[in-house]
Amino acid sequence: MRHNGLFAKAFSVLFAVFMLAPLVVVIGVSFTPEGFLEFPPSGLSLRWFRAILDNPDFIEAAWVSLQLGVASATVSSIFAVPAALAIGRGRFPGRDALQAFFLSPLTVPTVVLGIAFLRFLSFLNANGTFVGLMLCHAIIIMPFILRLVLASVTGLDRSQEQAAVSLGASDWTVFRRVTLPAIMPGVIGGWVLAFITSFDELTVTVFIVSPTTTTLPVRLFSHITQTTDPLVASISTVAILFTVGLMFLVDRIYGLDRLLIGEGAR
């Protein structure tokens, strides 16, 4: 292995500064004792973290986002796992088209998806409902789950399944006792990535929320477009810490680079 020279090291350090600067600034600003945004903060105060508690609408929005993320990632997984099993094993006519169709939410501009869902849900008089929001999120996050589950399915050794079948196990038993445990890391990885994607989603969600189903990103967005005060920074800091915690958890279970680079996935 050859090593990097001074230029490469300096470049990497500058790049890391560039990547981290906006996050560091948000976290720094949230500890200000003042009533306005300042960086570096003139003192250290938890004033703006306490202020979160006085703004129940943000807490409610975070709660909606959490429920939405869990529900949509779970529903999406239930649909994605059998589809991944179908696509991942063997060739059949229409297989590539099917896979492209399931990955298509990544290609369509999100703003187009947003208005399409708005049009559809308002036609059904279901705009702003939690179920409507959840199903739309399930569509958007399906590609992430599908890709990770596909990666596990493709690497699967089928001899164990064949052994189970030859011993008289039913299809459902084979799936539950042999296949599912084998692809579980992929399912969990996909679920977490889908949860995070749903939890952070703004562009589609902003079109289809109602005051009672406003998510945290939408609440933050509408606050920021009107005014920027240290409150949005302290809430963002909590969100960053939550994500970092989740990242460490995922790294333990699945491996973060595997999750994001998608080893073996196409």
Place this chain on the structure above:
Amino acid sequence: MTRRSRSRPWILSAPALLLFLVLLLVPLAMTFILSFHSFSFYGGITPTFSLENYIEVLSDGYFYEIFGRTFAIALATTLICAAIGLPQAYFLSRMHPFWRSVMLLVVLGPLLISVVVRTLGWAILLGNKGVINDALRDLGLITSPIRMMYTSGGIVLALVHVMVPFMILAIWAALQRTDPATESAAESLGARPWTIFRRIVLPQAMPGILSGSLIVFSLSASAFATPAILGGRRVKVVSTTVYDEFLNTLNWPLGAAIAMLLLVSVLAIMVGWNRLVERRFAGVFE
């Protein structure tokens, strides 16, 4: 194969297929139809079939400016991402494993943090009384603040931050498929680092640059949060215009027509790009 095993893939994917047909294809088709309806301020939406929305968009310089700005921002973001992403991915591939995993965390971690939060960080950095302007003034480099908020340049900068991980991932994946022995061979034959980079690394990274560019361009052209927060009403792009038509003006048919034009142009650029790449680099992807 038995009949049962032949229909099995379709049975397994039927639920997801049904979900996608009802909740993705039908809404998109309805939006397409909506773009032909007409809208009046008092009468609301009337289900007619006319091309008036498309004619309005295509005959108004205002919309050309918005589409032009959107694609210019996306192009600039793509070029800068490639310029930064190529060397960074190359350095990444040569790093000590420990530093490489640290660097990967720095590159990938921000992907998991909401774009709203990251853009807030850029708003704090770029404002007239923001961190960058304050620092430059304290250093005595400037007397009056450089305007970076509500400019296309500010949007590009923040979009590069959001998009560059995708570029690095794509290039890094391409570099991982290469044989390090080719570099060593070039070196043992007396090639200098720059020559090695240009003649050995760059051609091998090219498939990654091309696929990364496609992802970055299409995501930048349809980005919403970053231009909405950093550009506001002053620097409008296509997605923020659609948002305004739908949620402020309530002219849904016009908004739908603009969105359909965005969809078609992004898809056309993607297909054209793929064709071009396949023709020029047919051998590379074998």
